[in-house]
Amino acid sequence: MPIQTYIEAISSALWEEMERDKEVFLLGEDIADYGGAFKVTKGFVDKFGEDRVIDTVLAESAIIGAATGAALVGMRPVAEMQFADFVTCGFNQLVNNTATTHYRWGLPVPMVVRLPAGGNIHGGPFHSRNPEAWFFHQPGLKLVAPSTPYDAKGLMKAAIRDPDPVLYFEYKYLYRRIKGDVPSDDYEVPIGKADLKREGEDATIVTYGPTVHIALDAAKEIANNDGYTIEVLDLRSLMPFDKETILESVKKTNKVFILHEDTVTGGIGGEISAFITEHAFEYLDAPIKRMGSLDTPVPYAPTLEEEFLPNKKKVVQVVKELLEF
Amino acid sequence: MAKSAAPKKNKKKESSFDKPIKKTLSKQKDPLKGVDLSEEKLIQMYKDMLLIRRFEEKAAQMYGLEKIMGFCHLYNGQEAVAVGGNAATREKDYFLTAYRDHGHALVRGISANEVMAELFGKVTGCSRGKGGSMHLFDAEKRMMGGHAIVGGHIPLAAGFAFASKYRAEQDVTVCYFGDAAANQGVFHETLNMAALWKLPVVYVCENNRYGMGTAFERAFAVWDIYERASAYDMPRDVVDGMDIIDVYKKTKEAVDRARNEHTPTFLEARTYRFRGHSMSDPIHGHYRTKEEVEEMKAKDPIVNFGELLKKEDILSDEDLKSMDEEIKKTVNEAIEYAEESEEPPLDDLYTDVYVD
Ligand SMILES: Cc1ncc(C[n+]2csc(CCOP(=O)(O)OP(=O)(O)O)c2C)c(N)n1
Ligand SMILES: [Mg+2]
Numbered sequence: 001m002p003i004q005t006y007i008e009a010i011s012s013a014l015w016e017e018m019e020r021d022k023e024v025f026l027l028g029e030d031i032a033d034y035g036g037a038f039k040v041t042k043g044f045v046d047k048f049g050e051d052r053v054i055d056t057v058l059a060e061s062a063i064i065g066a067a068t069g070a071a072l073v074g075m076r077p078v079a080e081m082q083f084a085d086f087v088t089c090g091f092n093q094l095v096n097n098t099a100t101t102h103y104r105w106g107l108p109v110p111m112v113v114r115l116p117a118g119g120n121i122h123g124g125p126f127h128s129r130n131p132e133a134w135f136f137h138q139p140g141l142k143l144v145a146p147s148t149p150y151d152a153k154g155l156m157k158a159a160i161r162d163p164d165p166v167l168y169f170e171y172k173y174l175y176r177r178i179k180g181d182v183p184s185d186d187y188e189v190p191i192g193k194a195d196l197k198r199e200g201e202d203a204t205i206v207t208y209g210p211t212v213h214i215a216l217d218a219a220k221e222i223a224n225n226d227g228y229t230i231e232v233l234d235l236r237s238l239m240p241f242d243k244e245t246i247l248e249s250v251k252k253t254n255k256v257f258i259l260h261e262d263t264v265t266g267g268i269g270g271e272i273s274a275f276i277t278e279h280a281f282e283y284l285d286a287p288i289k290r291m292g293s294l295d296t297p298v299p300y301a302p303t304l305e306e307e308f309l310p311n312k313k314k315v316v317q318v319v320k321e322l323l324e325f
Numbered sequence: 326m327a328k329s330a331a332p333k334k335n336k337k338k339e340s341s342f343d344k345p346i347k348k349t350l351s352k353q354k355d356p357l358k359g360v361d362l363s364e365e366k367l368i369q370m371y372k373d374m375l376l377i378r379r380f381e382e383k384a385a386q387m388y389g390l391e392k393i394m395g396f397c398h399l400y401n402g403q404e405a406v407a408v409g410g411n412a413a414t415r416e417k418d419y420f421l422t423a424y425r426d427h428g429h430a431l432v433r434g435i436s437a438n439e440v441m442a443e444l445f446g447k448v449t450g451c452s453r454g455k456g457g458s459m460h461l462f463d464a465e466k467r468m469m470g471g472h473a474i475v476g477g478h479i480p481l482a483a484g485f486a487f488a489s490k491y492r493a494e495q496d497v498t499v500c501y502f503g504d505a506a507a508n509q510g511v512f513h514e515t516l517n518m519a520a521l522w523k524l525p526v527v528y529v530c531e532n533n534r535y536g537m538g539t540a541f542e543r544a545f546a547v548w549d550i551y552e553r554a555s556a557y558d559m560p561r562d563v564v565d566g567m568d569i570i571d572v573y574k575k576t577k578e579a580v581d582r583a584r585n586e587h588t589p590t591f592l593e594a595r596t597y598r599f600r601g602h603s604m605s606d607p608i609h610g611h612y613r614t615k616e617e618v619e620e621m622k623a624k625d626p627i628v629n630f631g632e633l634l635k636k637e638d639i640l641s642d643e644d645l646k647s648m649d650e651e652i653k654k655t656v657n658e659a660i661e662y663a664e665e666s667e668e669p670p671l672d673d674l675y676t677d678v679y680v681d
Contacts, residue, residue, distance in 0.1 A: 033612050034538025057508040057544045122395035124457040126473040296678050300457030301446030303668040
């Protein structure tokens with residue numbers, strides 16, 4: 001199987017979907033000639049032309065709104081936010097028009113919004129956000145957040161083919177740092193299915209996105225140093241999230257740690273925690289633990305940002321507390 | 326012109342981008358005639374521009390050395406816009422701009438030390454390292470930011486101006502932003518509001534021809550951006566942004582109108598960035614030609630203003646040289662200062678999320 005980086009896997013999925021279906025088109029700021037701020041769509045305009053790879057004006061509200069309109073009449077737009085943070089400028093369109101029209105009209109809105117998210121690149125307060133929780137709270141939107149090249153490609157294909165609007169969170173920090181096997185033939189990673197990344201008996205880490213890699217590293221370290229086996233569950237899809245697989249794991253390990261890069265309070269971890277206590281309380285041997293970034297804006301100073309984000313050391317410490325409970 | 330997704334009719338039009346960028350300053354006949362600027366002030370303006378240029382050159386170097394991380398947008402080439410504008414204002418007037426903000430911060434009197442330290446993410450930076458390159462500010466100096474969400478600060482300016490008018494204070498707000506920012510809805514929302522409320526505000530669009538990799542001709546249905554203000558019956562003008570005297574005169578006129586008549590103005594300054602969009606973007610990239618960059622560099626606002634000051638016998642070659650040395654020293658000291666400053670203490674992470 002060919003090896004691709006995370007970013008190459010996203011590009012491949014877009015490329016193949018554009019080849020497969022001419023109703024698929026891309027729109028966003030600087031995505032054509034410039035190839036996108038991160039070069040995800042480099043070379044696309046030469047292959048697919050400027051009618052399908054559209055450099056828009058700098059106006060996120062109009063981008064998301066126009067994509068929604070095109071989707072409502074059956075096209076399959078993939079809109080790029082240059083950084084996930086800038087979706088704030090398109091908030092109204094997304095939570096009102098994109099999310100709720102099917103509920104009222106019964107017409108599907110088959111579109112994707114790409115959101116390059118996350119910190120660790122020293123982007124400061126407005127180029128580092130993880131804004132998934134805002135949209136998690138909005139019925140009508142689906143949310144996916146791949147952590148590997150395999151999932152990045154498979155989830156993008158699934159997102160484009162899905163009849164509902166899908167927010168696709170992709171992680172700038174992972175773009176060129178993570179490599180992996182990516183099949184060159186057509187496949188989808190189904191939306192709503194978690195992936196058991198590592199099996200274990202003693203505790204479960206439920207996570208998604210960049211913190212999957214931190215969880216795996218931490219689990220390895222704990223196994224080596226302390227002999228405990230930690231299960232790592234990568235949600236991959238945040239809405240809907242895979243309730244069945246979460247419950248299975250909880251029933252097996254009886255201890256749960258929920259980890260994400262988004263700030264803790266009001267983050268998705270809270271909802272997952274509530275879900276587990278509602279449905280598997282009797283299986284829990286310890287209170288559920290949560291970790292995310294600190295409940296503050298994202299600081300620029302690299303020293304501060306490092307402390308702001310979750311990391312392996314912090315994760316190991318909390319998992320040990322959980323194990324010792 | 327490059328391929329375009331813009332309306333087809335635009336493809337055939339000749340761009341008028343550099344039409345208002347007239348003859349370079351040093352070749353104009355008597356450009357200082359009738360201009361109310363003392364020699365002292367002219368010299369200060371030259372120094373201000375040169376400080377920005379030298380600062381940016383060093384910032385680029387420090388970025389290369391990974392002393393500065395993340396995103397960093399340089400102002401080289403556009404110095405006359407912020408400096409000419411500043412010369413037209415008073416100390417207490419409010420200033421704000423987007424993320425290409427080192428120049429605006431420096432000319433408002435935030436020290437090179439504090440700006441460089443902020444870029445380095447040090448506790449001595451003007452935002453204690455929390456904001457970085459794109460979010461410089463000092464409310465006491467009335468430099469109301471550095472703003473990284475394109476267009477997001479345009480309505481803040483209306484708020485400052487509203488407060489000044491409401492309290493019967495004399496201060497004017499001057500708000501800078503890029504060409505691409507004028508395509509955000511909030512630009513139109515706010516211009517209408519400013520006109521309706523008769524706010525003492527001057528909006529200055531720094532049209533440097535590109536929003537990142539997209540030429541403004543591919544992003545605007547009407548190329549004379551300043552004409553957009555006609556929809557709000559707002560006084561408007563186009564400015565030669567490579568000519569600091571033209572910038573000064575037109576900003577002054579607008580600032581006076583704001584102060585004395587509570588009438589907002591929209592100025593479009595045609596200018597050019599000599600560097601890439603940010604540090605990760607090469608100098609001419611795929612979206613513009615080397616020739617174009619060279620052509621615009623010949624209109625270097627600092628070189629040409631220097632030539633004018635020599636021609637007018639205000640400064641000699643020696644003066645220019647010693648000024649340059651002095652400024653380089655200031656910038657080198659700023660590097661040392663930033664280098665030697667402490668990292669922010671980790672307790673800072675939790676401070677200032679709320680007032681207490
Ligand atoms: C709301 C928002 N969308 C997109 C961006 C990404 N971005 C940063 S600068 C830029 C181009 C802006 O160009 P312009 O306004 O002309 O200013 P210039 O960089 O030329 O000074 C883009 C697309 C952003 N920071 N904020
Ligand atoms: Mg621009």
